[in-house]
Amino acid sequence: MRIGLGALGLLAGLGTPLAAQTLWLPASDPVGIARGGAGVAFGQSLEAAALNPALLVTLRDDASAFVAAGMELQSSQATLQSNSSVQYSSDRNRFLPAFGAAWKLKPNLYLGLKFDNPFMRHSLMPSTYTGRFEAQGMDLATRRMEAQLSYAVTPGLSFGVSLGMTHVKYSFTNSVRVPVPSVPGAQVSTTNPAQGILEVNAEESGSKYLPSYALGFRWAMNPRWTVAGAYQGAITGTLPLTARVDASHRQLVGISGFGTPNAIAVPAAQTLQGALTANPGEGGITLPGRFTLGVRQRMTQTFTWEADIRYILGNGMKLPGYATVTGPSGSVSGQGFQSDLHSGFGISLAGEVAFTKNVTGRLGLSSDPGLRKDPSLEPVLGGSRTAAFSAGLGWRVLKGEVNLGWQIRQSQDREVKNLDGTWGLSGLNTTGTLTRVEGMGHLWSVGYKKAF
Structure with a gap:
């Protein structure tokens, strides 16, 4: 027990300064959240089988299942260095459900089912945010349902596969500006000069079920040491997008981009607004795949730890293109979003200690690579290097097990000059004035697991 408590204390000390926020979730269930996303080698754990289907054959029960529910919370902020003006995001909370089940078909063959949320990102910056022309709001949500199959070649070597569908829902908002001429129904020209500039929002949204899959292996070298790995395939497809013009927060400014427009622009802008149309951008989307390799050691009868390293294929990520707003003077759209994407390595470390026969404690920490280089960072999508600290408890009660998991996240602060x-x-x-981009968030979940 001393070894277990000491190791958990060390994990907590290391994890405190590393909190972070990222596009992908470490897990959707309380056990996976408490372990900080580590678990591809954590045998005899139904929740870990959501990360690696090869672990299903390590379960001791003929059938088992868990249900869980919680919340995912995230917030971003942008601080303009010239005047210390701070803008905070809204639209911060999302429901986080999860489900898992497993059935023994043969001693060396298991069938499983999982439901989770692999990617989630949502943010809405205020209408006064200076970077709103690049991105003002985004809502990316994924619900994944997959069937799993696990086969043990030998008692120590197993393989697994997971196949299913993921419902991807996406919406995006940015601001655009169009010139307001004297005659709003005609194009701007020397004989029909601009009298002001009208700002509106371009919005697009769409959803679709896309195929998803995962592969995994597990090698138990001896009763104490296990090596395992899993590959989560990229989720890719084309969303059927629709677009619209939102003028609920419209602004009318002078032709310089500031100040008051000419008086004639006020009634002309109202007419021009009714003539604007919106067309969605290209709907292709790719949410990155990742490969994870983990090592697990059972140090004592009461303490087990695992370390995972993962490679996230961020350079293959793609989000739909900007919506286009068209008026008598032509078409306009945003620019710069999601540029300079790249891949990288991340790590997770988890410790689990049995305090008593019925109570288990968990701690975890993780760090994920930056998704975007500094010049392209902004608070809506985020993308700086991330990390997290997690904790949780398991309590055998009510003829099953109740689990609680919690995680705090904080993005690495960055200063960028293109917002x-x-x-x-x-x-x-752009003015080149530095903007400090920050973000933080939490995950929590409560679940109940029972063997049949």
Whole structure:
């Protein structure tokens, strides 16, 4: 017990300064959350089988299942360094359900079913946010349901596969500006000059069921040491997008991009607004795959630890293109979103200690690679290097097991110079003023597991 408590204390000390926020979730169930996403080698755990289907054959029960529910919370902020103006995001909370089940078909063959949320990102910046022309709001949600099959070649070597569908829901908002001429139904020209500039929001959204899969293996070298790995395939497809013009927060400014427009622009803008149409961008989406390799050691009868290293294929990520707003003077859209994506390595470390026969404690920490380089960072999608600290408890009660998991996340602060700008008649021009981008969030979940 001393070894277990000491190791958990060390994990807590290491994890405190590493909190973070990322596009993908470490897990959707309380056990996986408490372990910080580590678990591809954690045998005899139904929740870990959601990360690696090869672990199903390590279960001791003929049938088992768990249900869980919680919340995912995230918030971003942007601070303009020139005047210390701080803008905070809204739309912060999402429901987080999870489910898992397993059945023994033969001593060396198991069937499983899982439901989780592999990716989630949501943020809405205020209408005064200076980077709103690149991105003002996004809502990305995924619900994945997969059937799993696990086969043991030998008692120590097993393989697994997971196949299913993921419901991907996506919406995006950014601001655009169009010139308001004297005659709003005609194109801007020398004889029909611009009298002001109208700002509206371009919104697009869509959803679709896309195929998803995972592969895994497990090698128990001896009763204490296990090596395992899993590959989660990329979720890719084309969303059927629709678009619209939202003028609920419209602004009317002078042709320089600031100040008051000419008086004639006020009634002309109302007419022009009714003539604007929106078309969605290209709907292709790819949510990155990742390969994870883990090592697990059972140090004592009461303490087990696992370390995972993962490679996230961030350079293959793709989100739909900008919606286009068209008026008498032409078409406009945003620019710059999701550029400079890249891949990288992340790590997770988890410890689990049995305090008593019925009570188990868990701690975890993790760090994920940055998704975007500094020049392209912004608070809606985020993308700086991330990390997290997790904790949880399991309690055998009510003829089953009740689990609680919690995680705190904090993105690495970055200062970027392409978010502050003005949109005048010549288009969008950045000022080069530094903007500090920050983010944080939490995950929590409560679940109940029972063997049959």
